[in-house]
Amino acid sequence: MKTSTLSIRTPEGIVFSQLLAGPVTRFFAWFIDQLCIQAAMTIVGTIFSLLEVINLNFAFALYVLAYFTISIGYGIFFEWSWRGQTIGKRLFRLRVADVEGMRLQFNQIVVRNLLRFVDALPAFYFVGGLTCWLNSKCQRLGDLAANTIVIRVPRIAEPDLDQLFAGKFNSLRQFPHLAARLRQNVSPAEADMALQALLRRDEFDPVARVELFGELANYFRAKVEFPPEATDGVADEQLLRNVVDVIYRTRAESRMEKAVVNL
Amino acid sequence: VIIDLQRFIANERPFWNELEKLLDRIEAEPDLRMPLRQLQLFHRLYERTAAGLAKITTFSSEPETRRYLENLVARAYGEIHETREKQRHIFPLRWFLQTLPQTFRKHVRAFYLSLAITIAGCAFGGLAIAFDPDSKPVLMPFSHLLQDPRKRVAEEEKATQERLAGERTTFSAELMTHNTKISIFTLALGMTWGIGTIIMLFYNGVILGAVAVDYIRAGETKFLLGWLMPHGVIEIPAILIAGQAGLLLALALIGRGNRSPLRARLREISGDVVTLIFGAGLMLIWAGFIEAFLSQYHEPVIPYAAKIAFGCVELILLCLFFAKSGTGKKSETKKSGE
Numbered sequence: 042m043k044t045s046t047l048s049i050r051t052p053e054g055i056v057f058s059q060l061l062a063g064p065v066t067r068f069f070a071w072f073i074d075q076l077c078i079q080a081a082m083t084i085v086g087t088i089f090s091l092l093e094v095i096n097l098n099f100a101f102a103l104y105v106l107a108y109f110t111i112s113i114g115y116g117i118f119f120e121w122s123w124r125g126q127t128i129g130k131r132l133f134r135l136r137v138a139d140v141e142g143m144r145l146q147f148n149q150i151v152v153r154n155l156l157r158f159v160d161a162l163p164a165f166y167f168v169g170g171l172t173c174w175l176n177s178k179c180q181r182l183g184d185l186a187a188n189t190i191v192i193r194v195p196r197i198a199e200p201d202l203d204q205l206f207a208g209k210f211n212s213l214r215q216f217p218h219l220a221a222r223l224r225q226n227v228s229p230a231e232a233d234m235a236l237q238a239l240l241r242r243d244e245f246d247p248v249a250r251v252e253l254f255g256e257l258a259n260y261f262r263a264k265v266e267f268p269p270e271a272t273d274g275v276a277d278e279q280l281l282r283n284v285v286d287v288i289y290r291t292r293a294e295s296r297m298e299k300a301v302v303n304l
Numbered sequence: 305v306i307i308d309l310q311r312f313i314a315n316e317r318p319f320w321n322e323l324e325k326l327l328d329r330i331e332a333e334p335d336l337r338m339p340l341r342q343l344q345l346f347h348r349l350y351e352r353t354a355a356g357l358a359k360i361t362t363f364s365s366e367p368e369t370r371r372y373l374e375n376l377v378a379r380a381y382g383e384i385h386e387t388r389e390k391q392r393h394i395f396p397l398r399w400f401l402q403t404l405p406q407t408f409r410k411h412v413r414a415f416y417l418s419l420a421i422t423i424a425g426c427a428f429g430g431l432a433i434a435f436d437p438d439s440k441p442v443l444m445p446f447s448h449l450l451q452d453p454r455k456r457v458a459e460e461e462k463a464t465q466e467r468l469a470g471e472r473t474t475f476s477a478e479l480m481t482h483n484t485k486i487s488i489f490t491l492a493l494g495m496t497w498g499i500g501t502i503i504m505l506f507y508n509g510v511i512l513g514a515v516a517v518d519y520i521r522a523g524e525t526k527f528l529l530g531w532l533m534p535h536g537v538i539e540i541p542a543i544l545i546a547g548q549a550g551l552l553l554a555l556a557l558i559g560r561g562n563r564s565p566l567r568a569r570l571r572e573i574s575g576d577v578v579t580l581i582f583g584a585g586l587m588l589i590w591a592g593f594i595e596a597f598l599s600q601y602h603e604p605v606i607p608y609a610a611k612i613a614f615g616c617v618e619l620i621l622l623c624l625f626f627a628k629s630g631t632g633k634k635s636e637t638k639k640s641g642e
Contacts, residue, residue, distance in 0.1 A: 051381055055354040056361070057374040102477035109481040113488075124331060140567065142378055144386040148574045155581065158485075159492040159500070182495045186553060187574060188567050195371065 047178055047190060049142040059142070060193040062135045064173040067191055068166065073129030078115050082108055116154040121147055134195065140178065140188045149187040156183030212271040213283045220287045223265045232288045235261070235281055242278070254278040313369065316356050320376060323349040327379045350380040399579070400586075402630035407579040408545065409626070411552055418547035421502055422540075425509020430517035432510075443514040453522035460527075460602045476596030483539060483588045487546035491553065491581050498554025505547045512540070530608030533615025535595035541622060542587035549580040 046058040085107045092100035119127040125137035125145050137153065139145050160169030160181045169181035178190050213220050238257055242250060258277035261284045272280060326346055330336055338346065357373040408415065432439050441450060448456070486504075493500025519528035556562075556569040564572070598611065 049378070049381070051354065051377070052385070053351065053354055055358050055377060057357060057377045057381070059378060096473075098471055098473050102473035105474065105477040105481060109484070139382065142381050142385075143388070144382045146388060146574075148578045151578045151581075152574050155488050156492045156495060158489045159495055182492075186495055186570055188571055194375075 047140075047192075051142075057142075059138060059190065060195065061179045062133075062191040062193050063179060064170050066133050066135065066193070067173070067179075068170065070127070070129035070133045070135055071166065073132055074115065074127050077128045078112055081111055081115075085111070113154070116157070117150055120145075120150045120154070125150075130191070134193060135191050136194050137189050138192050140180075140184075140190050145189070149189050153183035153187035153189050156181075156186050159183075211283045211286050212275060213267060213287050216267060216271055219265055219267050219271075223261075223284065223287055226264045227261075227284075227288055232285070235285050236289065239278075239281060239285055251277075254281055257281055312356075312359070316352070319349055319352050320356070320373070323353050323376055323380060327376070327383070330383055331379075346380070347384060350377070350384055353377055353380065403579055404583045405626050405629040405631075407576045408548075408583070411548060411576060411580075414551040414555065415544060415548040417551055418505055418544045421505040421547070422509035422512070422544060425506040426513030426516070427509075428506075429510035429513030429515075431513075433514045433517045434521070437518075440514070440518065444511055444518075449515060449518075453519045453524045453527075457524050457527045457602075461604070472596050472600075475600075476592050479595050480589050480592030483542070483592060484585050487543055487584045487588060488581065490543065490546040491550045491577065494550030494553030495557065496554075497557055498551055501547055501550030501554060504550075505543070508540075508543055526608045526612075527602065529615070530602065530606075530611040531599055534611050534618070535591045535599045537615045537619040538587050538594070538622065539591035542584040542591060545580050545584040545587070549577045549584070552577055552580070 045061055045063070047061055048056050048058045050056050086104060089100045089104045089107070092103065116127055120130075120137055123131065126135070130136060137145060137150070139149065157166075157169070160166055160172070160183050162168045166181070169183070172185070173179050173181045176185070178184075180190060184190060213223070235257060238253060242254075245253060254277040258280045261281065262272065275283070323346075326342075326349065330338075353373060354377050357370070357377050360370050360373060429443055432443055444450060490501055490504045493504060516528060519525065552573050553570075556573045557566070559566060559569050562569055598606070598614070601611075602608075
């Protein structure tokens with residue numbers, strides 16, 4: 042079955058997945074690489090044209106050799122130096138990786154690049170594109186021979202969950218006895234439901250999001266009745282953040298936070 | 305299920321950061337040799353992060369953290385579980401004198417197969433020309449070969465001006481690149497279960513056989529040997545070696561008599577395929593140089609006997625190189641150590 046991810050199970054039993062790059066993105070990356078090769082050849086041609094003054098034949102021979110070396114060596118050089126990336130792949134956030142998640146070897150890079158000769162047949166990588174489209178791991182013939190895949194490397198940052206919680210001020214915490222009752226009355230399933238809604242908030246349609254948070258806010262309002270000054274003027278989504286904050290964060294943490302704010 | 309997600313992340317973050325720093329260092333310094341203590345730390349950090357990933361996976365709605373951890377675990381996994389030796393330095397001389405001939409001998413049966421296919425092609429081409437001389441335009445689609453051999457030899461020997469005067473270097477470069485492309489193509493066609501490689505080798509043989517018989521029938525054997533031998537004794541084996549690499553790839557794909565999975569079979573031969581094709585490339589550079597600067601000179605400039613003798617010496621040296629180089633005790637010990 043064709044999927045957009047490749048899951049690898051480690052001997053420790055941990056499963057991690059790699060996002061596979063599709064043929065279209067790969068084609069665009071290849072197109073950028075072709076432009077880079079042409080740009081490099083223009084520069085090399087200009088430099089060698091200076092040699093024409095000395096010997097035209099020698100300059101042309103050098104140009105022929107340079108074109109051959111650059112067109113074949115470009116992919117090998119960059120993929121080896123940049124751990125599986127060329128300029129095009131870097132722009133489109135793609136990377137060549139070992140199909141079993143191992144370290145990419147020089148041999149693999151050479152084989153996958155040399156087999157472009159067959160993948161490029163009859164024109165515009167038709168054979169490679171077709172194989173990639175039919176293959177479950179989106180591999181062209183070169184990738185199959187070299188045991189490689191091309192993965193997507195999304196921009197990865199350290200997760201920041203602070204944004205999910207109430208922020209610097211939580212009106213519900215002004216009434217510690219009611220906050221304690223809220224923690225007592227809310228079941229783990231209900232707490233989880235509120236947290237899930239907050240975590241997935243960007244996935245909802247705007248109207249559905251307003252409706253959902255309205256319903257959830259009313260539900261938690263009914264659990265423990267807070268005085269109007271704690272809930273009035275607080276948006277439904279913010280109220281839910283306050284509720285999740287009360288349930289999931291310990292008092293010690295919030296006290297520490299308060300101390301930091303006071304400083 | 306993790307209930308206090310934030311606390312979990314706060315607790316684990318220093319370990320993730322430490323692992324990330326180590327990975328960045330390993331990736332930036334391919335020659336890095338970590339001391340045992342650091343290796344142990346690396347392994348512990350990997351295990352802890354992998355365990356964190358296993359926990360966070362149950363928390364299906366937190367894709368950002370999961371992806372971050374998956375990335376870390378994937379990078380560390382590749383470094384920790386890799387059993388193939390890290391390719392630190394390249395030693396060109398050792399590669400040329402030991403690795404290349406040893407690899408050639410290791411897969412010599414694929415070379416014999418490549419040779420047999422080419423000989424079959426030669427026989428076909430030769431017989432076709434012998435029995436049906438009119439088939440020449442079909443068998444040899446190159447204008448300079450379609451001429452009557454006797455006429456061509458007379459022209460070449462009487463030429464007062466060099467045909468390639470002032471263009472020899474370019475011609476040499478074109479020969480090198482063209483032949484290398486053909487070799488790579490012959491190798492790459494191994495991915496068609498060898499059918500493409502066989503066709504390429506056979507077709508090369510057909511042309512070679514047809515040309516040879518055409519010149520022999522015309523009584524120009526001496527010219528033929530003088531013309532082809534200086535570069536041909538290197539160029540033809542180079543194409544055969546490219547065919548050997550292609551057949552190696554095809555045999556790994558087919559997997560007859562080998563119960564390992566396809567991936568393992570391909571992994572096993574990938575290094576040897578690269579060695580063989582680089583070897584063929586080197587040979588073609590030499591052949592291109594000789595073809596442009598020696599083969600194109602004919603009598604009376606250079607006697608055919610001298611050219612044929614040069615070709616014979618090259619062939620003997622080539623055979624000795626592939627048969628004997630890297631067979632010494634020292635290199636065999638190194639090989640078994642590997």
